[in-house]
Amino acid sequence: xxxxxxxxxxxxxxxxxxxxxxxxxxxxxxxxxxxxxxxxxxxxxxxxxxxxxxxxxxxxxxxxxxxxxxxxxxxxxxxxxxxxxxxxxxxxxxxxxxxxxxxxxxxxxxxxxxxxxxxxxxxxxxxxxxxxxxxxxxxxxxxxxxxxxxxxxxxxx
Amino acid sequence: xxxxxxxxxxxxxxxxxxxxxxxxxxxxxxxxxxxxxxxxxxxxxxxxxxxxxxxxxxxxxxxxxxxxxxxxxxxxxxxxxxxxxxxxxxxxxxxxxxxxxxxxxxxxxxxxxxxxxxxxxxxxxxxxxxxxxxxxxxxxxxxxxxxxxxxxxxxxxxxxxxxxxxxxxxxxxxxxxxxxxxxxxxxxxxxxxxxxxxxxxxxxxxxxxxxxxxxxxxxxxxxxxxxxxxxxxxxxxxxxxxxxxxxxxxxxxxxxxxxxxxxxxxxxxxxxxxxxxxxxxxxxxxxx
Numbered sequence: 001x002x003x004x005x006x007x008x009x010x011x012x013x014x015x016x017x018x019x020x021x022x023x024x025x026x027x028x029x030x031x032x033x034x035x036x037x038x039x040x041x042x043x044x045x046x047x048x049x050x051x052x053x054x055x056x057x058x059x060x061x062x063x064x065x066x067x068x069x070x071x072x073x074x075x076x077x078x079x080x081x082x083x084x085x086x087x088x089x090x091x092x093x094x095x096x097x098x099x100x101x102x103x104x105x106x107x108x109x110x111x112x113x114x115x116x117x118x119x120x121x122x123x124x125x126x127x128x129x130x131x132x133x134x135x136x137x138x139x140x141x142x143x144x145x146x147x148x149x150x151x152x153x154x155x156x157x
Numbered sequence: 158x159x160x161x162x163x164x165x166x167x168x169x170x171x172x173x174x175x176x177x178x179x180x181x182x183x184x185x186x187x188x189x190x191x192x193x194x195x196x197x198x199x200x201x202x203x204x205x206x207x208x209x210x211x212x213x214x215x216x217x218x219x220x221x222x223x224x225x226x227x228x229x230x231x232x233x234x235x236x237x238x239x240x241x242x243x244x245x246x247x248x249x250x251x252x253x254x255x256x257x258x259x260x261x262x263x264x265x266x267x268x269x270x271x272x273x274x275x276x277x278x279x280x281x282x283x284x285x286x287x288x289x290x291x292x293x294x295x296x297x298x299x300x301x302x303x304x305x306x307x308x309x310x311x312x313x314x315x316x317x318x319x320x321x322x323x324x325x326x327x328x329x330x331x332x333x334x335x336x337x338x339x340x341x342x343x344x345x346x347x348x349x350x351x352x353x354x355x356x357x358x359x360x361x362x363x364x365x366x367x368x369x370x371x372x373x374x375x376x377x378x379x380x381x382x383x384x385x386x387x388x389x390x391x392x393x394x395x396x397x398x399x400x401x402x403x404x405x406x407x408x409x410x411x412x413x414x415x416x417x418x419x420x421x422x423x424x425x426x427x428x429x430x431x432x433x434x435x436x437x438x439x440x441x442x443x444x445x
Contacts (some may be wrong), residue, residue: 003162023163023206026193046194047261048347059234059263065193066264067186069163070208113260134346135258 006069012037013081021068028052030068031078039079039108043137050136053109053116054078060116062135079108082115090157091115091150100149102140110136114150123154158196165208169294169323175207177296177319185209185321187230188264190257191273214323215268220245223329229268229322233261245329247442248283248336248355255279255340258347268322274308274379281308281380282355282372283338289327295320305372305382333360333367335442337435340374341427350375351419352427354407356435358395360443366390371403371432376411376424383410386432395440404432 009018012035019034031037031054043051045064052063055077082089091114094100101107110133117124117132124132129150130143138146166172176183182204186192195201209215210230217228220241227236233253236242243250249267256265256279270280271291284304291302296319304325308314316322340353353374361367369390371383386407393399413424 003160006163022160024158024161024196026158045197047190047257050258050260053260056263060260061263062190062258062260065188065190065261067163067189067193067206067208069165070186070189070210116259131346132259135260 006072008068008072010071010073011075013077019068023067023069025068026064027054027056027066027068027071027076028063031063031076034068037078037080040112041105041108043105043109048135048137049106049109050113050133051106051109053112053136055112055116058119060113077112079111082111089115091118091153094149094153094156095146098145098149098152100141100145101138106136106138106140110138110146114153118150118154118157122157124150126151158193159199159202161196161203162205163208164205165211167211167213169212169214169321172207172209172212172321173294173296173319175205176321179204180318183207185272187215187269188232188261188266190261190265191269209321217324221329225327225329227267227325227327229272229324230266231268232264232266234259234263235266245331245334246287246327246336248286248338248357248439249280251338252279252283252355255346267325271304271307271325272314272316272322274310274312274314276308276311276377276379277350277353277375278380279338279340279350279353279374282353282374283336284325284327285372285380285382286336286338286355286357286370287327288330288370289325291322292324292326293320294323299323301326305380308379310378330357330359332444334358335439335444337438337442339431339435339438341431349418352376352411352413352424352431354428354431354435356432356439358390358436358439358443360395364394366393366395366399369403369436371407371435373407373411373428373432375418376413376428378412381411383407383432385410390436395436400433400436403436404429407432 041051043049215230267280336357338355340350342348373381408429
């Protein structure tokens with residue numbers, strides 16, 4: 001059926017952003033194809049893998065399961081917002097140092113999800129980290145280095 | 158995704174109007190964690206999705222002395238982020254913390270879980286043991302349905318054309334009440350129940366069981382309120398013998414299928430084991 005485009009006004013990584021989108025476009029596709037932020041990745045498209053994880057209003061979500069139209073008036077944070085002019089975010093630095101990635105497709109999701117944890121719980125236990133990241137899949141590393149990196153970032157920040 | 162229009166009404170009347178007009182061609186959107194997957198999978202041919210999160214009643218979460226009112230669009234995390242809810246509604250919290258991932262819990266809630274009406278829904282058995290009632294709005298008025306009567310088959314329920322779930326209400330049963338929910342899955346997180354059981358117990362002033370409820374998931378075409386097992390506990394001392402007997406009855410009240418997740422026998426066995434465990438846990442939580 002014919003559908004009109006929707007005007008979405010939002011804040012992405014602290015900057016006001018507006019765009020036009022078809023109503024049936026996911027937040028993930030809008031970020032990647034309309035706004036040009038390709039850091040968030042498409043993995044499973046059904047909420048299992050977490051590669052598309054972004055933060056909306058302080059909560060991590062799978063952006064493939066959000067419609068772009070829904071973030072009108074909301075605050076969105078993506079992996080592109082993590083590093084600052086001063087350098088990498090402590091989580092990004094720790095992922096590098098601990099070799100917490102191989103192919104890298106899952107990494108933006110892991111970083112945004114981990115930030116969502118450390119923003120609210122600066123010193124999580126290993127069990128808590130593993131539980132929190134159960135919605136992010138990595139097919140390369142076997143998770144050990146990812147968990148180490150998150151612990152290290154928690155200690156360093 | 159296939160093309161559809163998006164509307165975000167701000168009143169119940171508007172939402173019901175749109176749903177009634179489009180019938181099967183419209184679906185309400187709460188957390189979207191099932192709906193968007195279903196749309197991508199081609200399950201629906203939709204004219205429009207109706208985002209119900211801008212309707213105040215759908216976001217209500219009001220924990221009063223007598224009852225909890227849970228708007229149909231309230232996501233799981235809002236329950237476990239509120240300690241006052243965990244105290245009186247522990248069965249709900251068990252489910253809220255194990256539905257999907259943290260990402261999913263940011264969006265998905267009990268309303269959507271109930272309306273999707275899958276036999277394996279983690280949210281429905283806990284609602285049943287908390288004596289929850291579904292409040293429904295249609296064009297011609299509102300009605301309420303006990304949650305155990307809501308689902309009518311895998312993926313189907315009592316909602317008629319133009320009707321939508323507004324909220325779920327459940328009574329606060331006080332300090333002599335405990336509840337619990339647990340599922341069996343072959344891994345630690347992020348899976349669909351092979352079998353699952355919710356239970357609740359309310360004691361009288363003599364320490365005997367005034368009321369008990371047992372509900373089963375993933376072992377029949379709908380979540381099952383195990384009425385015989387529940388009734389068997391009434392008036393009894395809350396002890397091992399009574400719990401074992403109820404667990405054995407619950408096993409006979411389910412009708413599991415055999416599929417890739419488990420055999421019918423394994424599921425029946427799990428119902429018995431989990432029922433006893435959930436009764437013990439419910440008892441332990443009383444006064445806690």
